[in-house]
Amino acid sequence: MEWRKCYLDVIMVPLGLIVNIGYHLWLWHKVRTQPHTTIIGINASGRRNWVNTMLKDNEKKNILAVQSLRNTIMGSTLMATTSILLSSGLAAVISSTYSVKKPLNDAVYGAHGEFMVALKYVTLLTLFLFSFLCHSLSIRFINQVNILINTPQDPMSLVTPEYISEILERGFILNTVGNRLFYGALPILLWIFGPVLVFLCTITMVPVLYNLDVVFTSSNKGKMINANQNRDFV
Template structure:
């Protein structure tokens, strides 16, 4: 392959992945240092208070606890099913003949070789496969939580609130990672139609992430969060 046939692929796609990685490292730093500025930091505080509030009066709130955990579980199951279905479709495309892939290759602005197309499918397949893995692990932790959170009061000392909170924290983190891998897979999926479209999608996706991941000034005032709050 000559450089002019694939220079867009080897520049725009790694650049899109790099800015995606930098953004999430910066987001993680903000969650750790200024949790009140991010949705994830506020949700983490809510999860810490939710478990003790539920188990304090579990006989009256057991249905609320089960339904809340079930709703989280349904979201993870749906995303896991979606990821594995995409993997099945990509597996069928990878194993298909050149005659099936040729019409798509001819429409791509970028590298057009069979090896490059197979490499695209393999990378996208791996991304969605890891998304399925993280969502599956999240479902496993939520299943444990769903059982343990409803233990009666006379045996609740066998399962501490810290353990239940840790299960919910792990399940939430795995679910978030799985979701972000799915979104990254969406950007890579558009790579099939060319690196320019894929890179444009990654930039738009990061702008949307920034909008939904951080709490606006007006929303902070409505929540009663002080401007200088840098809680740990």
């Protein structure tokens, strides 16, 4: 009898998680092997060039560097604040004496037991907390870059452009991981209303993220430009 109530949760939710994790493993492999075919790889290359440019003409561009890093810190701070506020709200719901599952029993498919409802909220809370942790660490690394990028360059110093680029890259990687955890909480949030929505939301998010993460290669762009030029010439 219990299996009949939760078989959708056992099938749909892990399947959605497998699709989401599989896509991000593929994206990680793509970034490692073909970085210039992804937004993440191109942005990482651009940030390294940006650090070198700021350090070469630091006397004129130090204010620009600080302002650019400050804008990034503000974005991470906003996401961290949102994550911790949602975590606080979920913690209040979990600790509340009011049974949050009562209004949903007749409106959702899947299991409605006390354990399953607690699992849904605890999973969602965990994602938001890890998102907050990643954004907090991202702010820490970018704050370090904010100071190091304006230090005088000394041939004997350990603060080299490569070191600053590495610290900045760690900050942006943590920022990206925090954002992806925050996005991944959306299917889990819909799990409250049923496991079918988890799978549907996941297979909808993957194509959207794919279009945001992958870019055309230069060869494809060249072919498109040549085709347009040949068409105009004809």
